[in-house]
Amino acid sequence: MATAEKPKYKVIGTRPIRHDGVDKVTGRAQYGADVRLTGMLYASMLRSPHAHAKITKIDTSKAEALSGVRAVLTSADLPEQGDRIVELGEGAVNMRHLSANVLARDKVLYRGHAIAGVAADNIHIAQEAVKLIEVEYEVLPPVLDVRKAMKADAPVLNDDVRTESLGSHPADDDNSKPTNVAKHFVFASGDVEAGFAEADVIVEREYTTATVHQGYIEPHNATVQWNADGKVTVWMSTQGTFSARQQTAELHRIPVSDVKVIPMEIGGGFGGKISVYLPPVAAGLSQKTGRPVKLIMDRTDVFEATGPTPGSYVRVKLGVKKDGTITAGDAWVAFEAGAYPGSPIAPGCMCVFSCYNVPNGHVEGFDVCVNKPRTNAYRAPGSPNVAFATESVVDEICEKIGMDPIEFRLKNAAKEGVRRVDGPVYGRVGMVETVEAIRDSNHWQSPLEGPNRGRGTATGFWFNCGLKSAATATVNYDGTVSLLEGSTDIGGSRVSLAMQTAETLGIPAEAVKPTVGDTDAVGFTDVTGGSRVTFATGIACIEAARDIIRQLETRAALIWECDASAVSYEDGGLNGPDGARMSFVEIAGKLHATGGSIVGRGTSSEADQSGAFGTHAVDVEVDPDTGKVQILRYTIAQDAGTAIHPSYVEGQLQGGVVQGIGWALNEEYWYDDKGSMRNPTYLDYRVPTCYDVPMIETIIVEVPDPGHPYGVRGVGEVPICPPQAAIANAIYAAVGVRMRDLPMSPPKVCKAILEKRAEGNGAS
Amino acid sequence: MAKKRVVTTTINGDTHEFLCQPRQTLLETLRDVLGLTGTKEGCSNGNCGACTVHLNGRPVDSCLVLGVEVEGAEIRTIEGVACGSHLDEVQEAFLEGAALQCGICTPGFIMQTESLLDENPNPTEDEIRFYLAGNLCRCTGYDKIVRSVQCAAEKRQTANVGDH
Numbered sequence: 001m002a003t004a005e006k007p008k009y010k011v012i013g014t015r016p017i018r019h020d021g022v023d024k025v026t027g028r029a030q031y032g033a034d035v036r037l038t039g040m041l042y043a044s045m046l047r048s049p050h051a052h053a054k055i056t057k058i059d060t061s062k063a064e065a066l067s068g069v070r071a072v073l074t075s076a077d078l079p080e081q082g083d084r085i086v087e088l089g090e091g092a093v094n095m096r097h098l099s100a101n102v103l104a105r106d107k108v109l110y111r112g113h114a115i116a117g118v119a120a121d122n123i124h125i126a127q128e129a130v131k132l133i134e135v136e137y138e139v140l141p142p143v144l145d146v147r148k149a150m151k152a153d154a155p156v157l158n159d160d161v162r163t164e165s166l167g168s169h170p171a172d173d174d175n176s177k178p179t180n181v182a183k184h185f186v187f188a189s190g191d192v193e194a195g196f197a198e199a200d201v202i203v204e205r206e207y208t209t210a211t212v213h214q215g216y217i218e219p220h221n222a223t224v225q226w227n228a229d230g231k232v233t234v235w236m237s238t239q240g241t242f243s244a245r246q247q248t249a250e251l252h253r254i255p256v257s258d259v260k261v262i263p264m265e266i267g268g269g270f271g272g273k274i275s276v277y278l279p280p281v282a283a284g285l286s287q288k289t290g291r292p293v294k295l296i297m298d299r300t301d302v303f304e305a306t307g308p309t310p311g312s313y314v315r316v317k318l319g320v321k322k323d324g325t326i327t328a329g330d331a332w333v334a335f336e337a338g339a340y341p342g343s344p345i346a347p348g349c350m351c352v353f354s355c356y357n358v359p360n361g362h363v364e365g366f367d368v369c370v371n372k373p374r375t376n377a378y379r380a381p382g383s384p385n386v387a388f389a390t391e392s393v394v395d396e397i398c399e400k401i402g403m404d405p406i407e408f409r410l411k412n413a414a415k416e417g418v419r420r421v422d423g424p425v426y427g428r429v430g431m432v433e434t435v436e437a438i439r440d441s442n443h444w445q446s447p448l449e450g451p452n453r454g455r456g457t458a459t460g461f462w463f464n465c466g467l468k469s470a471a472t473a474t475v476n477y478d479g480t481v482s483l484l485e486g487s488t489d490i491g492g493s494r495v496s497l498a499m500q501t502a503e504t505l506g507i508p509a510e511a512v513k514p515t516v517g518d519t520d521a522v523g524f525t526d527v528t529g530g531s532r533v534t535f536a537t538g539i540a541c542i543e544a545a546r547d548i549i550r551q552l553e554t555r556a557a558l559i560w561e562c563d564a565s566a567v568s569y570e571d572g573g574l575n576g577p578d579g580a581r582m583s584f585v586e587i588a589g590k591l592h593a594t595g596g597s598i599v600g601r602g603t604s605s606e607a608d609q610s611g612a613f614g615t616h617a618v619d620v621e622v623d624p625d626t627g628k629v630q631i632l633r634y635t636i637a638q639d640a641g642t643a644i645h646p647s648y649v650e651g652q653l654q655g656g657v658v659q660g661i662g663w664a665l666n667e668e669y670w671y672d673d674k675g676s677m678r679n680p681t682y683l684d685y686r687v688p689t690c691y692d693v694p695m696i697e698t699i700i701v702e703v704p705d706p707g708h709p710y711g712v713r714g715v716g717e718v719p720i721c722p723p724q725a726a727i728a729n730a731i732y733a734a735v736g737v738r739m740r741d742l743p744m745s746p747p748k749v750c751k752a753i754l755e756k757r758a759e760g761n762g763a764s
Numbered sequence: 765m766a767k768k769r770v771v772t773t774t775i776n777g778d779t780h781e782f783l784c785q786p787r788q789t790l791l792e793t794l795r796d797v798l799g800l801t802g803t804k805e806g807c808s809n810g811n812c813g814a815c816t817v818h819l820n821g822r823p824v825d826s827c828l829v830l831g832v833e834v835e836g837a838e839i840r841t842i843e844g845v846a847c848g849s850h851l852d853e854v855q856e857a858f859l860e861g862a863a864l865q866c867g868i869c870t871p872g873f874i875m876q877t878e879s880l881l882d883e884n885p886n887p888t889e890d891e892i893r894f895y896l897a898g899n900l901c902r903c904t905g906y907d908k909i910v911r912s913v914q915c916a917a918e919k920r921q922t923a924n925v926g927d928h
Contacts, residue, residue, distance in 0.1 A: 017859050024867035025855040027802015027842035031868060034801040124787065215902045217806040217814055218868040267804070267868025268902050299807040491865035491903060647862035651904055655865065658905030682811035682900060690906035691897035695889075 006702070011502045012710055015647045016509040018495040020265075032221035032237035032264040033296050040223070041070055043285055043295040044126035046116040046133050047305060048108035051142035051371040051675025052155060055106055055115070055135060062132040063118055068125035071288035072133070073117040073281055075103040079253045083160070086250055088243055096160070097340035099251055101374050102280050108137070109157050109339035110371050111676050112304025114277070119285040119293045142371035142675035146313050146334045149180040149370045156180055157369045161341060182341030183367035185349050187422040195328025195360025199319025203396050204330075207389040209724075209742040210668035211311040211336065214378045215659070215687050218267020219302050224282035225292040232259045232283055237266035239273045239488055240527030245519045251280040262518040263488045270659070271377030272307045273490075274527050303680035308669060309378035310335040310343045311370075314389040316352065324403045326412045328360040329353045329421070333386060335367060338374040343367045347463070348382030350422045351721075352390055354461040355431060355613065356412040361421030371675045377529060379656060380462040380717035384663065384724055388742060391458035391725030395732065405457050405729075406439045414461070414613070430639030430703030430713075431459065431613035437637035437699045438615045444635075452622045453632065454733025459615045460721025464714035465530035466608035466707070469537035470523025473501060473512075473544040473600040477592060479585030481505065481548070483514040486525025487537040491655075491716070492648040493528070499644050500538045500710065504545035506572025507584050523603060531612070531714020534644055535705070536604045542709050543602025552587055555594045559587075610705055612713045614638035616657070616722040620730040627750030629665055629731060631692075636722075637699035641713030646700060649715050654696040656719025662688040664724040668743050773834045775800070776844025784831035790824075791815045793831035794841060802842040802871050806900070813899030816872040817841045823879040825898075842871035845878065853919040854878055854912075861912035865903035873899050877913050885924075886917055 023029040060072040081095035099105075104113050116133050120126035143149045143157075156178045163173040167186035196202060222236040232254070238244040241261040249256040266273060282295040297306070317330040331352045335343035349365035398405045413431045420426070438444050438457060448455050471485040483501050487493055498512040505512075516522075525537065549569040557564040560576040568575050573583040591598060619632040636653050643649040666686040670679045679685050704711020728739045737752035768783040775798070784793045791808070794800045794817070806814035808827045815826040818840035845852055854877050857863070864870045873896065880887060880895045887895065892913045893906070901909060 015862070018862075020867075021859045021864070022851070024864055024870050025851065025858050025874060026846050027800075027871045029867055030801075031804070033805060034795075036799070036801075124785070216866070216868075217812055217900060217902055218804070218866070219806070265868075266866060267806075268866040270902070299809065299811070492862070647908070648865070651862055651865055651908060654905035654907045655903045656905075659902070681809055682807055687900060687902065688906075689897040689900065690910060691893045693906060695910070696905050696907045 009503055010506065011499045011509050012642060012644050013646065015645060016495060016499065018492050019498060019514055020489070020494055029265045031218060031267055032235065035223040035235045035264060035294065037223065037225065037292040040292045040294055041119040041121065041289060042123040042126050043117050043119045043282060043293050044123060044130050045114050045281070046130045047301065048104065048111055048113040048115055050108055050137055050139050051111045052140040053108050053137035054140065055104060055108060056138055057136040058116065059134040060116060062134065063129040066125065066129045066132060068121040069118060069129045071119045071285050073284040073288065074115065075100070075105045077284050078103055078251060078280065088246060093342070095250055098247065101340060102251060102277060110373050112301060112373065114305060117281040117285055117295065119289055144370055144372065144671050144675055146311060146336045146368045146370060149368050150334065150366065154180060157339060157371065161369060180369040181366055182337060182369060183345060185345060185365040187349055187363040188361065189419065189421045190360030192328050192330055192360045192362045196319045198321065198327040200322045201397060201400050202317065202319045203393050203400065204315065204317035205393055205396070205740060207314045207392065207740045209312045209385045209388060211308045211372055212663050212667045213303055213308040213685065214270040214272035216268025216270060216272060219297040219299060220273065220277055220306060221296040222278035222282045223292055223294040224279055224286045226283055226286040228290065230258055234259065234261045234279045235264055236261065236279060237264050237273060239266065239269040239490060239529055241486070241488060241519045242524050243274055243527050244276050244279060247276040248279045248283060252283060260518055260520045263516050266488055266490050269490045269528065270379050271381060271529055274529060275376050277306060299682065300680045303685065304677055305373050307376055307378065308373060309381060310337065310375045310385065312336065312385040314386055316389040316393045318393050318397060320397055320401065322401055324401060324408050324411050326356055326358050329358040331363045333363065333365040335382065335385070336370045336372060336375065337367050338372045339369060340374045341367055341369060343375050344377065344382030348386050350420065351383040351461055352386040353421050355414050355459045357414065357418045358421055363421055372669065379659065379720040383460065383462055383721045384660065387458065387460045387721040388724040388728070391722065392728050392740065395729040396738070406435055409435045409459055427610035428703065428706055429611050429613060430701055433701045433703055434613050434615040434637040434639055435459065437701050438617050438635065441617065441635050441637065441699060443617050443633060443697060448619050452624055452734050453619060454730045455617065455619050456726045456729030456733055457615065457617050458722035458726035458729060459613060460718055461611060461613050462531065462717040462721065463611050464535065464609035465532050466536050466604065467526035467530065467532055468605045469525045469540040470603045471537065471540040471544045472522065473541070473548055475548060475588050475591060475598040477588055479588040480511045480513060483512050483541060484517045484522050485514065485537055485541060486517055486522040487533040488516055488528050490528050491652065492645070493533045496534045496644040496648060497537055497541045501541045501545045503710070504542050505548065505584060531716045535609055535708055535712045535714050536607060538712055539604035539607050539708060540602040543604070544600035547600035547602060548598055551598045551600070556582060556587060558594055559590065607707050609707055609713060612639050612715065612718045614718040614722060616726045618726045618730050620727060620734055622731055622734045622749060624735060624753055627746035627748065627753060629727065629744060629749060631661060631694055633694060635697040635699065636719055637701055638715060638718055639701045639703050639713060640715045641705040641708065642702055642711035643700050644712060649700055650698045652715045653698045653719045656716065657696050657723055658688050658693050660720045660723025661693060661727065664727040664742060664744055666743050666745055769832050771832055771835050773836065774838045776840055786830065786832050788831045789827050790829040790831050790834055791826040794826060800841055800843055804868050804871055806868065811900070813876060814869050814872040816875040816899065818875060818879065823876050842874060845874060853923065854881070854916040857912040857916035857919060861908050861915055863904065863909045863912035869899060869901045873901065873909060877916065880913070881917055881920055885921060
């Protein structure tokens with residue numbers, strides 16, 4: 001769906017076969033767990049059985065004595081970090097906390113917290129040895145809920161955490177003693193009291209969301225060789241080789257240049273494979289043994305000790321006039337950070353009113369430690385939690401004032417010139433276009449009939465980011481280009497980068513061969529996250545292609561014996577004086593005779609994205625006897641700026657929606673009162689299977705982002721933001737109950753239906 | 765540690781003789797003993813289907829089978845699906861239909877799809893979704909996988925009509 005006259009592209013918008021595809025359908029692709037090195041040892045980890053405890057003693061002697069065990073590593077083997085804050089690409093990290101998360105020091109803060117690593121001749125010996133490590137604990141009471149953790153009498157996890165006050169009106173926080181509240185944000189704009197005084201209708205509601213996991217199918221892994229010369233090589237699946245390099249180096253306090261990270265194929269990440277867990281441990285074990293050490297998590301480890309995204313409590317109050325104009329918004333947001341500070345509370349607070357023009361706004365946010373794994377990014381981190389609240393409140397308001405939810409969104413939509421409550425003013429964005437696309441869709445225009453069925457809609461936003469990327473492109477004398485770039489490929493980005501290179505050079509996508517370089521081979525590139533790769537690494541690739549063109553023009557000028565200014569590059573070839581023409585393939589064939597290799601270089605660091613929106617429509621059927629919600633039909637309309645490879649744009653949209661459906665209906669960390677997760681397996685945690693969902697219809701809206709030469713907007717994160725509220729709104733339309741706690745699992749929906757029935761009976 | 769046993773089996777048409785411990789799963793045996801790393805490990809408890817292989821013609825989670833159990837059996841893994849450098853219809857359809865993003869679940873999905881199409885050459889969407897429900901994918905939302913299975917079924921039927 002084009003919203004403006006579209007430039008004519010030759011490669012962009014086509015659907016070539018991805019370059020790494022054959023390896024992936026034949027089983028030849030090498031993922032992190034497939035690494036096998038001569039003399040390699042296998043390692044296993046001891047993890048805490050308690051959610052909160054002091055470690056009073058660790059005795060590894062029996063484990064070390066077991067035949068076949070080569071080394072044991074505890075936090076005593078890792079250097080002290082002191083109180084260092086280090087910038088790690090997508091945010092600053094307290095190194096003492098990161099180190100203690102990798103190997104616990106004096107306390108364990110969640111069940112599954114790593115305590116020791118054992119390297120042995122095979123995995124079974126390593127696992128047996130782990131059981132021989134004796135740890136004495138002083139068990140402490142855990143705190144697992146964000147609001148309980150904020151109370152004055154709550155058990156405190158970290159004695160070095162004090163409340164940090166941030167934002168426009170610094171709050172009067174007590175910074176004198178240890179607390180679980182690590183951050184307190186306040187964003188404000190306009191005059192909130194006056195705004196609510198102007199309102200004809202005010203709705204204020206409370207929402208909670210459960211802790212959920214990214215759920216990538218490939219468990220974390222790392223194989224590390226610490227060489228005799230002090231150089232460390234890491235083979236792993238990671239969303240950011242340079243971030244993994246820095247974390248590994250910092251945790252061992254060695255120079256980053258002593259560490260090389262080789263990116264293996266990565267079996268899913270969604271934000272959860274940025275923080276390191278295993279490489280520092282495998283590195284320490286390799287240093288002790290002089291042999292490569294391979295360390296892989298099992299699925300329980302992945303659930304109990306990695307990810308997740310925060311459970312949260314969100315209160316949203318919105319005021320509108322009778323005609324639907326928003327006058328004021330107030331939000332109070334508390335996120336569970338997990339064991340150490342660092343939940344995405346800041347983006348959560350920025351996103352809560354991001355879809356609307358809220359002239360008078362106040363947002364207060366809290367980052368709170370609880371005895372759960374340290375949270376990590378998960379697809380638009382923070383945004384789905386708050387979108388669930390705001391988009392549900394919007395639905396209630398529409399009902400109260402009798403306004404169509406599409407019309408309400410069009411009336412109040414975020415658009416160019418609108419200022420967000422946290423400050424920034426939007427550039428050219430496409431929210432209105434996505435709402436219109438849903439309004440005009442076959443789905444929205446088709447009637448929905450039948451009992452217990454309902455339709456809902458919701459909109460979502462994510463910033464998308466720019467950050468730093470690098471690429472080099474080498475011309476081969478057969479007329480192809482070898483592209484080396486730094487972004488690890490978690491979903492098909494190699495093909496979209498090759499396509500942008502090919503488009504710039506006017507050659508087929510198949511003529512560009514993309515490779516993800518290791519940290520010694522390619523320039524610094526930030527993590528694959530923030531929906532940034534197709535945008536920012538795309539710009540680096542386009543720059544590299546343009547650098548090739550400049551060099552080709554010089555070569556052609558040599559051949560044609562003219563000034564370089566008389567040569568131009570167009571449509572896959574060079575134009576010279578008197579109608580002279582040479583194709584890319586022809587000039588590539590003359591490389592060796594005209595001065596040798598041509599290597600184009602490109603970087604991106606300044607460019608930033610203007611954000612992206614998506615609007616969803618969903619039809620559900622609720623079984624009133626069991627509370628089970630079946631998704632009947634789902635349509636997503638999202639602004640992709642310019643879709644480079646439409647199949648993989650659709651794939652991001654569909655995948656994000658289904659993760660959102662899982663988050664909405666079933667997924668949750670289910671804890672007992674001791675703080676043990678009782679469902680750390682896929683089917684008990686309950687990710688969606690293909691039998692749970694229908695086809696996901698996609699509408700790609702294209703409002704080009706002015707910050708990118710071809711108008712690309714990142715697409716990966718926005719799709720997970722609207723499903724929770726869209727489904728909640730559809731459930732209301734189906735059976736008349738407002739669900740305000742995620743997941744909306746059968747027991748909860750059933751209970752709500754029964755309560756509604758009881759109310760009805762009582763009233764009659 | 766229990767003594768290793770000698771196991772003789774047929775894998776992708778070739779006879780293999782290998783040593784394995786009684787506690788090693790077929791998955792571990794394939795990957796770590798035989799170096800057939802195309803079969804993936806996602807959960808090791810039969811939840812995700814990433815390790816699906818064919819055992820005597822039936823799809824199984826190789827993490828739930830012991831290596832010593834496959835004595836005398838016929839096994840087919842993802843490495844045995846393509847004929848030389850010719851991809852089969854399912855592999856082609858997955859490639860063309862963009863049915864993979866990260867690709868870690870792909871070998872399992874392809875093996876399960878091979879079994880489905882052997883049993884039911886012309887499955888409905890519902891039959892496809894039911895048969896593949898034991899294979900988890902976290903990237904695609906399943907849409908393009910289901911469509912690619914439909915496409916593979918069509919390709920295979922067209923090829924079979926051509927053979928007659």
